[in-house]
Amino acid sequence: MSDLPRKAVTRTAKLAALPLGFAGRATWGLGKRIGGRSAELVAREVQQRTADQLFKTLGELKGGAMKLGQALSVFESALPEEVAGPYRAALTKLQEAAPPLPAHTVHGVLAERIGEDWREYFLEFEDKPSAAASIGQVHRGVWHDGREVAVKVQYPGAGEALLSDLTQLSRFARLLGPLIPGMDIKPLIKEMRDRVSEELDYELEAQAQRVHATEFADDPDVVIPGVVHQSDQVLVTEWMDGIPLADVIADGTAEQRDRAGQLLARFLFSGPARTGLLHADPHPGNFRLLPEEEGASAGAWRLGVLDFGTVDRLPGGLPGTIGESLRMTLEGDAAAVYGLLREEGFVKESIELEPDEVLDYLLPIIEPAQVEEFTFSRGWLRDQAARIADPRSPAHQLGRQLNLPPSYLLIHRVTLSTIGVLCQLGAAVRLRDELEAWLPGFVAETEEPEPVAEDGV
Numbered sequence: 001m002s003d004l005p006r007k008a009v010t011r012t013a014k015l016a017a018l019p020l021g022f023a024g025r026a027t028w029g030l031g032k033r034i035g036g037r038s039a040e041l042v043a044r045e046v047q048q049r050t051a052d053q054l055f056k057t058l059g060e061l062k063g064g065a066m067k068l069g070q071a072l073s074v075f076e077s078a079l080p081e082e083v084a085g086p087y088r089a090a091l092t093k094l095q096e097a098a099p100p101l102p103a104h105t106v107h108g109v110l111a112e113r114i115g116e117d118w119r120e121y122f123l124e125f126e127d128k129p130s131a132a133a134s135i136g137q138v139h140r141g142v143w144h145d146g147r148e149v150a151v152k153v154q155y156p157g158a159g160e161a162l163l164s165d166l167t168q169l170s171r172f173a174r175l176l177g178p179l180i181p182g183m184d185i186k187p188l189i190k191e192m193r194d195r196v197s198e199e200l201d202y203e204l205e206a207q208a209q210r211v212h213a214t215e216f217a218d219d220p221d222v223v224i225p226g227v228v229h230q231s232d233q234v235l236v237t238e239w240m241d242g243i244p245l246a247d248v249i250a251d252g253t254a255e256q257r258d259r260a261g262q263l264l265a266r267f268l269f270s271g272p273a274r275t276g277l278l279h280a281d282p283h284p285g286n287f288r289l290l291p292e293e294e295g296a297s298a299g300a301w302r303l304g305v306l307d308f309g310t311v312d313r314l315p316g317g318l319p320g321t322i323g324e325s326l327r328m329t330l331e332g333d334a335a336a337v338y339g340l341l342r343e344e345g346f347v348k349e350s351i352e353l354e355p356d357e358v359l360d361y362l363l364p365i366i367e368p369a370q371v372e373e374f375t376f377s378r379g380w381l382r383d384q385a386a387r388i389a390d391p392r393s394p395a396h397q398l399g400r401q402l403n404l405p406p407s408y409l410l411i412h413r414v415t416l417s418t419i420g421v422l423c424q425l426g427a428a429v430r431l432r433d434e435l436e437a438w439l440p441g442f443v444a445e446t447e448e449p450e451p452v453a454e455d456g457v
Contacts, residue, residue: 100137101155103127109153113234120144121229125151131285135162135199135309140239148239149228152202156233159200166193191409199309206230208277208308209237215274221263222270223290223304240304242288249284249424256301260289261376261427262434263303268418269318269438278312279305280410282417284424312410316440322411323441329366334359345405353401361398368419368431376422376429 106127110118119125124142130150131138135158139151155161170189198204206227213224225238248256264287272278279286288304321344328336338355341347347358365384368374387395404412422429435442 100129100132101153105156106137106139106153109156109233110151113231114229122149136233141236143228143236147228149236150225150239152235152237154200154202154233159196162196162200163193166196187404187409188413191413195310198311202230202233202235202309205307205309206235208311211275211277212271212279212305212308220300221302222267223302225304225306240288240290240306242290242304245284245287245289245421245425248289249421252289252425256289257425257427258429259301260287260303261422261425261429263301264418264421264425264427265429265431265434266438267303267305268414269434272312272314273317273438273440276313276315276317277308278314278318278411278414279308280310280312280414281307282414282421284421312414314411318411318439319408320441323435323439323443325441326366326369326435326439327442327444329359329362330370332359337362341402346403346408347401348403351401351403353398357394357398361395368429369435370432372432373428373430376419376425376427378423378426381420381423 106129114121121144122141123144123146126140128139129137130140136152136154139153141149141151143149166189170186170193209224210227213226216222216224223240225240227235227237229236243252243256245260248260252260264282267279268282286305286307288306290302290304292300292302321340325337325340328340334355338347338353338358341358342349347353363370364387367380368376387393388399390396
């Protein structure tokens with residue numbers, strides 16, 4: 001009953017055609033240059049055609065292909081502007097939309113998973129989807145009690161498609177490397193594979209969303225839709241209006257950008273401290289900017305958060321090692337930072353590095369935490385990416401010797417992705433305030449004074 005192209009041979013053929021297409025366009029571009037067109041003009045045209053093919057294919061296949069596209073989309077800020085320009089429009093389209101499944105397929109899933117009488121649960125149900133994601137699409141409706149709801153329907157065969165895509169994509173991950181300088185895409189794909197079963201389980205997603213909705217119920221800054229109904233492959237939650245973050249990135253005012261950036265940073269660091277869970281899919285399609293509540297101060301926009309299908313379970317909040325190493329780096333204590341990184345496995349026992357060189361590597365990366373307010377920008381992120389990606393740079397040589405322990409992999413990706421979105425926003429953010437409030441270990445614990453004996457001794 002599925003219209004999702006999920007047969008392994010069909011999907012593999014579509015994905016395998018991507019690198020062939022890249023090579024073909026390079027040859028076409030060379031021919032154009034020989035024919036007398038300027039190299040810059042031809043390069044831009046080749047990049048645009050590459051972007052169109054890459055993200056059209058990833059979007060059409062949904063599954064793991066689209067999921068990788070969404071994950072990569074938050075890093076476009078790291079690309080040089082002459083390369084990023086042609087990609088940006090295609091990336092934004094991918095974040096917010098994909099070719100929809102036909103109504104009869106959606107109705108079939110609802111009948112199978114909710115019951116043949118599924119329409120009795122709704123006063124209204126819109127057949128045309130309002131949004132599409134990597135493993136499902138969302139329809140707007142009105143629940144039988146009058147609440148406006150979002151109905152997320154999982155694509156039939158999504159699990160099979162997800163695994164097939166990610167296996168195939170991992171085979172030519174190296175070809176995708178130039179899209180994001182300084183980032184190894186293969187571990188990203190492996191981590192996605194490892195979490196397939198969690199993402200497909202709408203019961204786990206509903207649990208994570210309920211925890212967040214309860215914790216943030218009275219929060220003045222962050223809004224989480226409540227869960228209305230959940231069954232296998234169908235999740236019904238309260239509907240959320242608002243401005244998609246992709247629209248804020250494209251056309252938002254400075255006030256909206258700064259507010260969205262501040263709240264995004266707040267949610268990133270406060271979420272694990274308050275719920276023991278880290279929202280692990282921070283691409284712009286999962287966030288909305290909502291008008292302030294009645295009676296609130298002017299400009300008090302709120303952040304709406306969607307999609308809790310991928311979370312990292314952190315019962316004690318973010319590891320204290322992150323806050324401690326950040327604090328020690330800001331204090332310039334190279335020996336202490338190096339010792340902590342060795343202890344946690346970021347520097348393997350077989351590797352010997354100079355502590356001062358490690359400090360020099362880290363300081364530019366944590367610049368946003370060094371000042372009272374930092375303006376994130378594509379230029380800043382490009383500089384960081386170039387510094388780490390250039391094989392001739394000391395930062396690149398040192399970075400190759402560092403290790404990322406598995407327990408930090410998802411935290412690292414979420415942090416990088418969030419920084420990518422902040423740079424897309426161009427937001428001025430008081431990041432240090434959020435670190436001091438929510439990140440364990442960032443503020444040094446004050447030692448209790450020793451009690452003085454009554455006789456003064």
